[in-house]
Amino acid sequence: MPAPAPSPLAVTRAPHVARQEEVLTDEALAFLAALHHRFTPRRDELLARRAERRAEIARTGRLDFLPGTAGIREDPHWRVAPAPPALEDRRVEITGPADDRRMTVNALNSGARVWLADFEDASSPTWHNVINGQLNLIDAHRRRIDFTTPEGRTYALRPDAELATVVARPRGWHLDERHLTAGGRAVPGALVDFGLYFFHNARHLLDAGKGPYFYLPKTESHHEARLWNDVFLFAQEYAGIPRGSIRATVLIETITAAYEMEEILHELREHASGLNAGRWDYLFSLIKNFRDAGEDFVLPDRNAVTMTAPFMRAYTELLVRTCHKRGAHAIGGMAAFIPSRKDPEVNAVALEKVRADKEREAGDGFDGSWVAHPDLVPVARAAFDAALGERPHQKHRLREDVRVGAGDLIAVGGLDARPTAAGLRNAVQVALRYIEAWLRGIGAVAIFNLMEDAATAEISRSQLWQWVRAGVVLDTGEKVTDALVRKVAAEELADAGTGADGAWQEAHDLLLEVALSEEYVDFLTLPAYERLG
Incomplete structure (x- = not known):
């Protein structure tokens, strides 16, 4: 048949x-x-x-x-x-x-x-x-x-x-x-x-x-x-x-x-x-x-x-x-990095880091690399021009x-850095701001001079989930708990949402759902999509 x-x-x-x-x-x-x-x-x-x-x-x-x-x-x-x-x-x-x-x-x-x-x-x-x-x-x-x-x-x-x-x-x-x-x-x-x-x-x-x-x-x-x-x-x-x-x-x-x-x-x-x-x-x-x-x-x-x-x-x-x-x-x-219109010193420091990163990649043998902003194209091109001839x-x-x-691919335990209170707050800030924009139909968002996308929001909420369950102690001596994450999220909601249009409360609630739920959600975009207009 x-x-x-x-x-x-x-x-x-x-x-x-x-x-x-x-x-x-x-x-x-x-x-x-x-x-x-x-x-x-x-x-x-x-x-x-x-x-x-x-x-x-x-x-x-x-x-x-x-x-x-x-x-x-x-x-x-x-x-x-x-x-x-x-x-x-x-x-x-x-x-x-x-x-x-x-x-x-x-x-x-x-x-x-x-x-x-x-x-x-x-x-x-x-x-x-x-x-x-x-x-x-x-x-x-x-x-x-x-x-x-x-x-x-x-x-x-x-x-x-x-x-x-x-x-x-x-x-x-x-x-x-x-x-x-x-x-x-x-x-x-x-x-x-x-x-x-x-x-x-x-x-x-x-x-x-x-x-x-x-x-x-x-x-x-x-x-x-x-x-x-x-x-x-x-x-x-x-x-x-x-x-x-x-x-x-x-x-x-x-x-x-x-x-x-x-x-x-x-x-x-x-x-x-x-x-x-x-x-x-x-x-x-x-x-x-x-x-x-x-x-x-x-x-x-x-x-x-x-x-x-x-x-x-x-x-x-x-x-x-x-x-x-x-x-x-x-x-x-x-x-x-997204260049600042107001702070040339921030730009100078960041562009030097971009240059060093691209020179490292070119030196390692990569054939090319990514940038998120047209102003970074000449920086990356110079690094690869020098290596490729x-x-x-x-x-x-x-x-x-x-x-x-x-x-070697999973030997992550030897890092010198440890979770910090500033890192926890940054995770909440990035995830909250990104989810709010995503729910309004914007998928590439400049936050703190960095172009953030769904991947960085995924890292942020996943680290919160992991730190809570691992009982991580921050550099301040605070233990990461549900209550601490909720406290920081409430503070950031009050700060980011004041006088602003947008789905701030909805973004806050979704962030807590995907960062603190008992069962880990594979992708935050799955429940977010159900809320998308």
Whole structure:
């Protein structure tokens, strides 16, 4: 018997967004329905496998490289596909939400080689943002995008200039899109973001000498990479474009993925273009997976855990070695500083730290790195220009000197820093301010001169949860308790919410829910999404 036709997609509970009919065409919705019908059941199985693996980590308190895939790691011959010309030189990449039209123009004009157009951590997935992110990218690829402020200032693409290559980041596998359903089931947000962007832009990009390029977030295993690879194969066949047209860079931003980097590249090898060291989500994942593993896994204040910490050095150096061994790009972490308009001294100190961080990455062999603001592009570019010279990358640096054991990646107990009262307050401040903005539909938020996204809010609330349960004693002698967190949160609510519009009380309540609930919530965006307008 022939396979049943996919259930048609329905747009449900969605407020109308201007021009959404350009995105939600009958043909595009049929493609999403086909993706959903074919791949959502496997997505569900893999989410269940995540829970099983987390239970195993809780039981054993350890992680190791997979014995069953040792042959892949030991085989010296395989390589990922050569990078297409548009992704050959990636020395500076700028990040930002796809739904912000002004930031879209600024990112494309920034001088960065790549723009990570984000539907994930830097975007709050309101229906308005989901649709407008797609519209912005459709318009950007056809050079018909501009933005005028209420004050009359216009932002437009520089004519005849080389624009940043777009690499779109869809939502993670765990998030659904409630406004698109088939057979009563919500479609995974990852398939919505990928599918709409691919459907509307793939052939246009290929005709322009580029292609549909993606960043894959929050991957936890090579099985999840295999699912993405199968999605790519299906999509290319469906659209009638050459196999291998899609290229993907995987964010190694979960602790479990750090043990499967070679396997992830192997699964995606005809579509892989690199791996990225996603610092903030990586720390969040480490806390989440080892949250109840005892004192040795209690991290100090977020800002005290730098990339020079031994376990972070092990992770990043292993990533560079793995990528270059297999012919892939290794992309470094985020410089999140947002320059101050009022304090040049703050800028000078921060920019010197950014310069040192990018020089360290370039010296370690990374092929490029991330920045969050156009003013940081020249700083990062100078660091990589000095290291790369005339070369487009550093894949010749195989880093065979790197030796990382399984225990090195989780050796967090040797840090000198300890949790502080200032760190606890900062965690509350960042999480509260970010959640409040997220509930208003803003996913990239400047807080204390840093661009914060969902990953940093996840670290903040996860540390609060862990510190309470571990009975952490701060530098002031105070023990971290539910009562102390509630006291600090009430103080910050009174301070931040005074005279302000927004969902401050709702954000406060949600923060306490995800930071203090007896059972740890895997992602704060799951209960937050239920509150999102």
